[in-house]
Amino acid sequence: MLNLEGKTVVVTAAAAGIGRETAIAAAEQGARVIATDIDTAGLASIASDRIVTRELDVIDRQAIASLFSELGKVDGLVNVAGIVHHGTIEECTMDEWQxxxxxxxxxxxxxxxxxxxxxxxxxGGSIVNIASAASSVKGFHQRFVYGTTKAAVIGLTKSVAIDYVDKQIRCNAICPGTVDTPSLRERVRVLGEDLGGYHVAMQRFISRQPMGRLGKAREVAALAVFLLSDEAAFITGQTHIIDGGILA
Ligand SMILES: NC(=O)c1ccc[n+]([C@@H]2O[C@H](COP(=O)([O-])OP(=O)(O)OC[C@H]3O[C@@H](n4cnc5c(N)ncnc54)[C@H](O)[C@@H]3O)[C@@H](O)[C@H]2O)c1
Structure with missing residues (x-):
């Protein structure tokens, strides 16, 4: 049984998908969660006596500094926010890159x-960064800038892990395969416009899954909660792949 009793955990992009399930799962295991997102309505739907919500745009560095200066003791940070751009290196604009x-x-x-x-x-503390299987782990078609940034997340994770390994601060990355979340459904919808329907596009995503299904956000959340917990005290600097067997 994982125990986050007495720990304060900050989660970014907590209004939907993997972030939302991570905030809920951490609270269920006893953490006090600071759930942040730009979507305040989505955040409001998970607010509880254990989940405090705060509007936070992760591209606003001043807002980030201000939030952490107010928080006091933080034991866990789960960096979930991320964006997927479609396309190859030739199609990637400088705006998309940046x-x-x-x-x-x-x-x-x-x-x-x-x-x-x-x-x-x-x-001490535990930092969990959501990277992706599309990263330095594996190339995926049409995921040029996304895979490049997620590879950077893995490098960042390992660097923080080694620099703070003797300070009881752990830093790990999670590399999900395809997970059924609102943003994934939007990608399926867009692909469906080219392929002749949502269902056809969804089958395209499912067909690359050896288990024959997409991942669930709560399955990724469970791994994040484990990495936040003291049960994972001997684990740092790793890329934890959770992909339904794509890389098996
Ligand atoms: N879904 C997948 O298949 C999958 C696979 C591998 C990795 N990931 C990664 O997991 C993470 C979460 O993805 P998801 O699919 O759960 O997303 P999602 O679309 O379900 O949720 C995204 C959330 O991010 C919030 N958000 C967007 N811009 C923000 C900003 N600037 N500041 C703060 N919050 C912001 C949105 O409001 C939304 O609540 C991302 O880093 C993504 O790259 C997802």
Whole structure:
């Protein structure tokens, strides 16, 4: 049984998908959760006595600094926010390149910088960064800038892990395969316009899954909760692949 009793955990992009399920799962295991997102209505739907919600745009570094300066003790940080751009290197515009890095990588630089002083002062913590199987782990068609940024997340994760390994601060990455979330459904809808229907496009995603199904956000959340917990105290600097067997 995992126990997050007495821990305060910050989650980004917590209004939907993997972030939402992570916030809920962490609270169920006893954590006090600071759930953040730009979608305040989505956040409101998970607010509870254990889940405090705060509007936070992760591309706003001042807002990140201000949030962490107010929070006090933070034991866990789950960096979930990320954006998927479609296309090859030839199709990638400079705007897409910059916005992908801003949201997928710079945001983690700022949130980790925001939380580290507190974790150091409090004798440790656990940072979990959501990367992707599309990264340095594996190339996926039409995921050029996305895969590039998620590879950077893995490098960032390993660097933080090794620099703070003797300070009881752990830093791990989770690399999900295809997970059924609102943003995935939107990607399916867009692909469906080319392929002749939502169902056809969904089958395209499912067909690359050896298990014959997409992942569930709560399955990724369960791994994040484990990595936040003291049961994972000997694990740092790793890429935890949860992909339904794509890389088996
Ligand atoms: N769904 C998948 O198949 C999959 C696979 C691998 C990795 N991932 C990664 O998991 C993470 C979550 O993806 P998801 O599919 O659960 O997303 P989702 O679309 O279900 O949820 C995204 C959330 O991010 C929030 N958000 C968007 N921009 C934001 C910003 N600037 N600041 C704060 N919040 C913002 C949205 O409001 C929304 O609540 C991403 O980093 C994604 O790259 C997802």
């Amino acid at each position: 916005s992908a890095f801003q949201l997928n990588v710079d945001s983690m630089f700022h949130t980790i910088r925001g939380t580290l002083p507190d974790m150091l002062a409090n004798g």
